[in-house]
Amino acid sequence: MKDIGRREFLRGLGIIGGASVGANIFNPHWVYAAGTTLTYGISSRDIRRLDPMSGPNSADKTVLAAIFSGLVRTQPGEVNAERIEGDLAESWESSKDLKTWTFKLRKGVEFHQGFGEFTADDIVFSLERAKDKKANVYYKSYGPFGKIEALDQHTVRLHLKSPQTAVSLLPNLLDWQAGMVMSKKAAEKLGDKLKRTPIGTGPYMFKEFIAQEKLVLERNDKYFRGKPGFEQVIFRMLPDSSSRTIAFKAGELDVMDMDREQRAIDQVKGPGVVIESFGPASVHKLHMDRTRKPLNDLRVRQAIAYAINRDDIVRFIGNDVARVIYSVIPADFVGGLDPVPEKLKYRYDPAKAKKLLTEAGLPNGFTLDPVYISERPQFRRPMEIIQNQLAKVGIKIGLSVVAHPAWHTKNDEGSNPLILRAAQRFPTADFILEEFFLAGGKRNFSHFSGADAELKRAQAETDFAVQKKLWAEAQVKILEDLAAFPTHVLNTIVARKSNVNLGFAKLESSLTGGLPIKWNARST
Amino acid sequence: MLAYSIRRSLWALPTMFAVLLFIFLVMRVLPGDPAYAILGDEAPPEALEQFRQNWGLDKPLLQQFLSYFGGLMTGDLGLSMANRQPIFPQILRALPYTLDLTIAGSAIGILFGVPLGVLTARYRNSSVDYLGRFLSLAGLSMPTFYLGILLIFFFSYKLRWFPVIGGGDLSDPWSRIYHLVLPALSVGLSQTAYITRITRSSFLEVINAEFVQTARAKGVTEQRVMFRHALRNALVPIVSVVGIYVGILIGSSILVTIVFNRPGLGKLMVGAISTHDYTMLQSIMAIYAGIIVVVNLLTDLAYGLVDPRIRYR
Numbered sequence: 127m128k129d130i131g132r133r134e135f136l137r138g139l140g141i142i143g144g145a146s147v148g149a150n151i152f153n154p155h156w157v158y159a160a161g162t163t164l165t166y167g168i169s170s171r172d173i174r175r176l177d178p179m180s181g182p183n184s185a186d187k188t189v190l191a192a193i194f195s196g197l198v199r200t201q202p203g204e205v206n207a208e209r210i211e212g213d214l215a216e217s218w219e220s221s222k223d224l225k226t227w228t229f230k231l232r233k234g235v236e237f238h239q240g241f242g243e244f245t246a247d248d249i250v251f252s253l254e255r256a257k258d259k260k261a262n263v264y265y266k267s268y269g270p271f272g273k274i275e276a277l278d279q280h281t282v283r284l285h286l287k288s289p290q291t292a293v294s295l296l297p298n299l300l301d302w303q304a305g306m307v308m309s310k311k312a313a314e315k316l317g318d319k320l321k322r323t324p325i326g327t328g329p330y331m332f333k334e335f336i337a338q339e340k341l342v343l344e345r346n347d348k349y350f351r352g353k354p355g356f357e358q359v360i361f362r363m364l365p366d367s368s369s370r371t372i373a374f375k376a377g378e379l380d381v382m383d384m385d386r387e388q389r390a391i392d393q394v395k396g397p398g399v400v401i402e403s404f405g406p407a408s409v410h411k412l413h414m415d416r417t418r419k420p421l422n423d424l425r426v427r428q429a430i431a432y433a434i435n436r437d438d439i440v441r442f443i444g445n446d447v448a449r450v451i452y453s454v455i456p457a458d459f460v461g462g463l464d465p466v467p468e469k470l471k472y473r474y475d476p477a478k479a480k481k482l483l484t485e486a487g488l489p490n491g492f493t494l495d496p497v498y499i500s501e502r503p504q505f506r507r508p509m510e511i512i513q514n515q516l517a518k519v520g521i522k523i524g525l526s527v528v529a530h531p532a533w534h535t536k537n538d539e540g541s542n543p544l545i546l547r548a549a550q551r552f553p554t555a556d557f558i559l560e561e562f563f564l565a566g567g568k569r570n571f572s573h574f575s576g577a578d579a580e581l582k583r584a585q586a587e588t589d590f591a592v593q594k595k596l597w598a599e600a601q602v603k604i605l606e607d608l609a610a611f612p613t614h615v616l617n618t619i620v621a622r623k624s625n626v627n628l629g630f631a632k633l634e635s636s637l638t639g640g641l642p643i644k645w646n647a648r649s650t
Numbered sequence: 651m652l653a654y655s656i657r658r659s660l661w662a663l664p665t666m667f668a669v670l671l672f673i674f675l676v677m678r679v680l681p682g683d684p685a686y687a688i689l690g691d692e693a694p695p696e697a698l699e700q701f702r703q704n705w706g707l708d709k710p711l712l713q714q715f716l717s718y719f720g721g722l723m724t725g726d727l728g729l730s731m732a733n734r735q736p737i738f739p740q741i742l743r744a745l746p747y748t749l750d751l752t753i754a755g756s757a758i759g760i761l762f763g764v765p766l767g768v769l770t771a772r773y774r775n776s777s778v779d780y781l782g783r784f785l786s787l788a789g790l791s792m793p794t795f796y797l798g799i800l801l802i803f804f805f806s807y808k809l810r811w812f813p814v815i816g817g818g819d820l821s822d823p824w825s826r827i828y829h830l831v832l833p834a835l836s837v838g839l840s841q842t843a844y845i846t847r848i849t850r851s852s853f854l855e856v857i858n859a860e861f862v863q864t865a866r867a868k869g870v871t872e873q874r875v876m877f878r879h880a881l882r883n884a885l886v887p888i889v890s891v892v893g894i895y896v897g898i899l900i901g902s903s904i905l906v907t908i909v910f911n912r913p914g915l916g917k918l919m920v921g922a923i924s925t926h927d928y929t930m931l932q933s934i935m936a937i938y939a940g941i942i943v944v945v946n947l948l949t950d951l952a953y954g955l956v957d958p959r960i961r962y963r
Contacts (some may be wrong), residue, residue, distance in 0.1 A: 150675050167815075171921045174688060174733045183690035263697035321734060337733050337740045338921050339816075339913045362815060364911055365921075369802070373814040373911075465831035531926065533681030534691075550692060561694075568695040639692075 148493035149617025163358040164626065167373060167382035171365045172338045177321040178306035179255060179262035184550070187302065188640030191343055191360055193238070194306035194326035197229060197249065197299040202629035205406055205553045205637050207460050210296045214244065214307055214327065224289035224588045231280040235350045237309040238331040244307070246276035251310035253284070256298075263419040264304045266572065281504060291590045293297060297552050301328070302355050302637045329354035329647045337364055354626060355646035380626050381641055384619040386504060388444020400624045403446055405635040407615035408550040409558060410508065411454050414542045416609065420538040425486040427608040431472035433519045434481035436613050439508045447619060451612045453601045454558060461597040463605075479519045491520020498526050498542045500533040508613065509546050537571060546613070550639055555597040556584065563604055574609035577601075655947060662943040666936070670722070673713055673935040675725035677928050687730050703930075704931060705731050718932055732927040740918065740930075741937060747817045748914040750830055751837060751906070756892060757839025759845045764888065766842065767849020768881060771857060781848060789843025795905035797835040802909065815911040833910045837903055841895065848891045852884040859883075868890050885956045893949025897942045 169343040170185035180191050181310060199213035200206065212218070215229040235244040237534070255261045256268045272285040285296075299305045324332045330343035343359040364370040367385055371394060374382045384390045384401075386408075397402050412434075440448045441631045451457075452471045455465035483491060513523045523544070528536065536542045544650040547569075551557040561567060565575035577600035585595035604610065620641045622628070629646030636642045678799040684707065685698040703706050708719065709779060721728050770782035774882065805816045818829035857880050865879045866872075904916030911917075922931035953960045 172733050176734075181689050181693045183692060183702070253907060260700075261694075263694055263700055266696060291680065335735070336913070337730070337735055337742065338917055362911075366908055366911070368799075369814060369909060370913055372802060372807050376810060376814050378814055469858070529680075529682050531684070531687040534686040535681070535683050538695075579755065 136605055139485070140367050149327050162356045163360060164209075164356040165360045165362060165379050165498055166641070166643070167362050167364045168640070169365060169367065169370065169383040170363055171384075172363055173335065173341050173361065176216075176324045176332070176335070178308070178324070179264065179322065179457070181263040182303070185361075185363075188636075188642070189343070189639035190306060190324060190326075191301055191328070191642065192343060192359065192557040193324045193328045194308070195235075195328050196301035196302055196305040196307060198305075199301055200635075202639060203633050203635075204636035206552055207293045208299050210292070210300065213301065216251075217298075220292070223481050224291060225286045227284045227286070227295065228277070229282045229284070231282065232350060233280055234328050236348050237312065238325050238346060239312075241309045241312045241315075241325050244309075244327050245279045246282045248307055248310050249282045250274050250276050251313065252304075252306075252308045253466045255308065255313075256304040262304045265534040268304065284398070291588060291593060291594070292403030293554060294556065294585075294592055297554065298527055300650040301635060302552075306311045329644050330359055333358075349647055351647045353647060354644075355629065355648070356643070359643055362393055368547070374621060378638040381620060381622040383640070386443070386447050386616045386619055388446055393445050394621050397409045398624050401446070402620045402621050402622060402633050403617040404551040404620075404633045405615075405617060406459075406550060406639075407449070407456055407617055408513060408548045409451065409454065409456060409612070410546060410614050410616065411449045411547045411610040411612045412512070413545040413547055413562070413610045414608065415545075415572060416607075417573045418543045419486060420486065420492055421543060423472075423486045424608065426481045426488065426492075427611075429479040429482040429486070429519065430516065430521065431611045432475045432482065432632075433516050433521065434512055434611065434613065435474040435515055437474070438515070439614050441613070442507065442511060443616070444616075448614050448616050450617050452605075454562070454604055454610055454612045455555045455597070455601055456615055459553040459555060461594050463598050463601040466605070467602070470602065472605075472608075472611070476515075476519050483520065488520075490609055491522065493522040493524065494543055495522070495524030495525050496526040497544045498528050499546065500530045501527050502530050504548070504616070505533075505546055512546070515533060529615045533646075538568065540571075542571075546615070547571065550618075552637075553635065555594075555601070556581075558615055559600055560585075563600070563609060572609035574604065576606060576607050576609070618646065653670065655951070658947050658950065659943070662947075665675040666939050666943065669939045670932065670936055671715070673932055674710075674718065677713065677931060680926065682926060684731060684928060687924070687926040694725050707886055709793070714928050718929070721935060722933075727933040728929055730927055732922070732925045732930060736931045737930055739756035741915065741933065742863040744914050744918050745819070746820060747912055748900060748903065748907075748916065750817075750826065751833055751912070751914065752896060752904050753831070754830055755837030755841055755899055755903065758834060759841025759895070762838075762842040763845025764849050766846045768847065768876065771850045771853035772876065774844075774854065780851075786846040790847070792840070794836050794840050794903075795904070795909045797839060798833065798909040801832045801836055817910075817912040817914065829910075829912070831901075833906050835910055836909075837899065837906055841899070844895065845888065845892065846945075849884065849888055851878060852887045856880045856884045882956070886953060889952050889956055890949060893952065895946060897945045900938065900941060901943075913960055 130405045164288040168185045170183065173186055173189055175182040175186045178194060182190055193533045195213050197213060197215040198210045201209050201211060214232055214235065216232050218227060218229045220227045231246060253274045256325055257265060257271050259265045262268065270286050270288050270290055272287045275283050277283055286639055306326060313320050316323055327347055331346045333344045334342040340363065341361045347356050348592060349354060364373065370382050371380050384394065391401050414421045414427050414430065436450045440450050452466040453463040455462040483489060497507050509525065513525055516523055537545050537547065549558055559581055562569050563574055563577055564570065564581055565578050580596045580600040580603065584593050587593040587596060618639055624639065627646055628641065628643060685701040689697055689701060706714055720959045729735065730737050730740065766782050773779055803816055805811045812832050813829055816829055818825035820826065862875060862879055865875050904920060907914045907916040908920060919931065919934050922934060
């Protein structure tokens with residue numbers, strides 16, 4: 127055989143290389159799996175937490191919700207604590223005093239990767255772990271949980287230290303955060319690796335995770351609600367919104383996260399594309415530090431409220447994304463104040479604002495400097511609008527734009543007098559009320575304690591109707607005192623191809639803050 | 651030469667230590683709390699507290715540095731604070747993509763840049779020269795990421811010849827090349843521009859030297875004069891520029907990596923900066939510093955290959 131010289135070798139290499147590139151040009155989609163793979167471009171830089179109890183963010187939860195099931199679930203397409211239905215639990219009943227809850231479990235459910243049948247032991251394990259301060263960052267929500275006992279393989283009894291209504295208790299048992307049911311066997315076998323290896327009973331199984339690149343799920347053919355709709359789900363982490371949009375338009379993504387701006391929607395919408403705009407709404411409210419001069423004067427806080435025109439903010443962000451709110455709990459949340467008394471809506475009235483300032487002995491207004499705001503457009507832009515509006519009545523704000531995490535640090539250490547804080551929480555009133563308005567809370571930026579009585583009574587109340595009334599009263603007190611001025615809410619925006627079937631008619635709300643992919647399983 | 655290499659490497663150690671210490675301190679001076687940056691706005695205060703404890707962020711700085719440095723010395727990079735995955739495999743996985751891009755970009759630069767430089771120098775002040783100089787000026791002025799976006803727009807979005815996202819499957823060389831073409835072009839074209847200019851000026855210096863005239867006078871063919879006599883002597887500055895640029899390229903390909911959503915050290919690094927992922931960033935910087943030291947060493951050694959007068963002692 128003739129020896130191959132250097133020149134021949136190089137020539138050969140060139141031909142092979144050229145040919146392969148050429149071949150690809152004419153068949154550009156050869157690298158993408160055909161068929162029923164769903165590719166979801168997420169805006170998160172990475173998936174950070176694969177242990178449901180370790181504080182997953184919205185992207186993490188969207189992945190985890192497809193892997194895990196809870197004892198109960200929301201109706202597909204909505205999040206409403208009043209309409210929760212069974213998932214791993216088939217039925218449940220509570221004692222009269224609402225302190226003992228007994229759950230009948232579904233039979234024949236299998237954990238992923240051969241970790242065996244789901245039984246009452248797994249519920250006991252998961253809920254005990256949820257109570258553990260070291261394992262679960264949401265342990266506070268599980269504070270009222272007492273003894274958890276397995277009556278038999280498929281019956282669990284939960285003893286509560288204080289009574290809880292279904293609306294208060296069941297959200298903690300949803301397929302969300304620490305309500306995701308974990309496998310006892312997997313925990314014993316995997317040890318520390320459990321934190322990186324999610325094993326659940328949900329429609330999709332964890333297959334592969336490559337940091338900052340992609341996470342792959344595959345179909346769980348044994349899913350108890352039937353065969354899931356996609357063979358594979360690939361989450362691709364694409365933090366840059368322009369290249370994410372190009373990838374979506376070029377057909378490399380079926381679903382993508384979008385910026386919460388009208389501009390982004392207008393860029394993408396068109397034939398074959400569905401824009402989903404859904405809740406739970408991210409509630410934006412302007413906290414005013416009541417211990418700081420001159421904000422300690424109610425008239426000054428009222429002046430600020432009257433000087434802000436919420437319509438301008440919503441008009442700027444866009445109607446498909448934002449909405450004006452008049453209470454710190456939007457009217458469509460369970461327990462939201464509806465209707466808000468006209469007087470407490472503080473409709474835009476700069477003349478009244480000026481009058482109030484004069485009454486407070488500040489006829490020429492005052493200066494607040496510095497007021498910190500995050501560099502993120504979601505916060506910075508509305509705050510700049512507010513800055514402008516306040517300037518018109520003589521209130522000058524020295525805005526200091528800082529990195530997002532640095533802004534949080536300023537807020538938490540109490541050095542920011544005006545905080546436009548957003549909260550995307552479970553849409554029942556108590557979540558936001560207790561986090562931001564209960565005395566002593568770490569995020570009670572306004573140093574408000576005027577609704578403590580109502581909130582504490584609501585916690586212990588066994589009658590849901592009374593509970594709702596107490597929440598409403600608390601909101602009235604917050605508005606009267608203007609501990610925080612509710613401005614607007616933002617929806618989450620996701621674009622999807624219209625031929626992607628996700629198994630819901632209309633998406634109103636998603637528990638995870640991302641597009642839910644777990645509902646298109648069909649019984650075979 | 652071996653003794654020389656070892657001595658050079660040892661000298662690099664204090665540099666490396668200074669770089670590591672610097673990065674460690676700079677990360678901690680940056681405003682903002684990694685707990686918030688990593689866990690996000692929705693995290694309950696308890697989660698943030700737990701995070702700070704778990705990662706020892708509440709401990710004194712010296713103690714934090716010692717535990718990091720100790721880990722590094724034993725070859726244990728530990729876990730990423732952001733995603734809790736072991737750091738070393740993440741870097742190991744990203745590295746081939748970075749090397750692919752660096753090598754392909756430099757190769758394109760050399761392959762086009764050197765001949766173009768020779769041509770423009772040889773036909774100085776002709777239309778070839780003007781065209782070549784115009785192109786290289788254009789290439790130098792255009793940021794690589796902007797060129798990248800243009801390439802994506804035409805070849806991926808309009809023509810759909812190449813993919814928009816990803817770096818291809820590591821185990822499948824064709825998929826890797828397929829995903830590499832556009833990013834390598836956007837890096838390589840700016841390299842070409844740079845190398846063209848360096849080659850041209852270095853070649854111009856040599857081409858009028860006496861030994862070249864002597865070669866011509868004794869009747870050597872023009873081709874032989876160009877490549878045997880002139881180019882060889884013009885190579886030294888080119889090699890050093892290419893060497894420096896390989897180092898820069900590993901860093902500057904970050905923007906291209908982001909535009910193309912390619913995995914790679916650059917992407918890991920940007921992610922680590924934006925989430926204040928101290929552990930990850932410290933490890934990447936250690937590796938970067940290591941690569942730069944190695945590249946510099948190799949460049950020094952390459953001088954000896956192109957210029958036999960240079961000896962190492």
